[in-house]
Amino acid sequence: MWTLDELLERVSAALAAEYPGAPNGRVRDVPDRRAVRWYATTGLVDRPSAMRGRTALYERRHLLQLVALKRLQAEGRTLADIQAELAGATDQALAALARVPEGLLDLGDPVPEPAPAREAVRPRFWAEPAAPPEPGVPPAPRPPPHPPRAPRPARQRRLSRPCPPFRQRHRPPAPPSAARPATLLTGVALGHGAVLLTPGSPTATDLADIAAAAAPLLDLLAARGLLVNERETP
Structure with missing residues (x-):
């Protein structure tokens, strides 16, 4: 092959x-x-x-x-x-x-x-025995224990005040927008589930040019896993 x-x-x-x-x-x-x-x-x-x-x-x-x-x-x-x-x-x-x-x-x-890459084995520092102290060197002093904390005084609960009523602002309804005529769209299949919507009806020459121009887009969608049944990444 x-x-x-x-x-x-x-x-x-x-x-x-x-x-x-x-x-x-x-x-x-x-x-x-x-x-x-x-x-x-x-x-x-x-x-x-x-x-x-x-x-x-x-x-x-x-x-x-x-x-x-x-x-x-x-x-x-x-x-x-x-x-x-x-x-x-x-x-x-x-x-x-x-x-x-x-x-x-x-x-x-x-x-x-190609042979699969081997991951580097990290040392298990917690499983290794502690190194013995050097002769003549005193061990490091341990920090003194923390003194107990004094209990905090109980807080007095404040009486909650009622919130003022919320004033609703009445705005006039927006005028209805003028109805726009519907545009007929034509779907052009690019492969692997990707479809291009375009107004009008493309010819056979347009389809060939669109397919050639869509190759970089298909590569990008394939690299990000956005295509259906994609088996290769360029």
């Missing part, structure tokens, strides 16, 4: 051959870390195969999916068309689209699991 950085290095090496690049400047030639996480959120790419601590691990199928996705984008295909074509695709179909060299599909050595 590979980490996310190792996966992106293999994607870049696989796209170095037979890849004309994105048709416009709005699409990256090589996906970055946030793009891969967003692809996994929207279902374009499978989620990580395993988690080792807070490190996500990926396999050959993720490499084939990312390279095939970028090659289809280079042909001018939209993300909606790519998702419809790659949904449920087998590894053989992805390999035919991605054309990844065999050397890049080698998983290599497994990532070693």
Whole structure:
């Protein structure tokens, strides 16, 4: 298995051959870390195969999916068309689209699991025996006991005076505010239970731009545990 950085290095090496690049400047030639996480959120790419601590691990199928996705984008295909074509695709179909060299599909050595950190053992000073006094040194004198406190005189209870009546101030009621017309809001799902409310009806291009711009917000919500079923923190 590979980490996310190792996966992106293999994607870049696989796209170095037979890849004309994105048709416009709005699409990256090589996906970055946030793009891969967003692809996994929207279902374009499978989620990580395993988690080792807070490190996500990926396999050959993720490499084939990312390279095939970028090659289809280079042909001018939209993300909606790519998702419809790659949904449920087998590894053989992805390999035919991605054309990844065999050397890049080698998983290599497994990532070693880091050893758990050991907490420092604090000394139990209360359980250790007291050190013997040094010869010739007198022991420290003990403080004298505190003298008993004199009893306090009983306090005389004061007669409570009745509180003056509270005067209520009558204020005229506020005039009713003019009714405002209701605004129709459209919910845009960002993934993991996050929904963006916006007036109007966004187009398919607007949805793609909103999803790309919401990647930093999703990272922040995931880091603070405010998403549903979040398994990774970038």
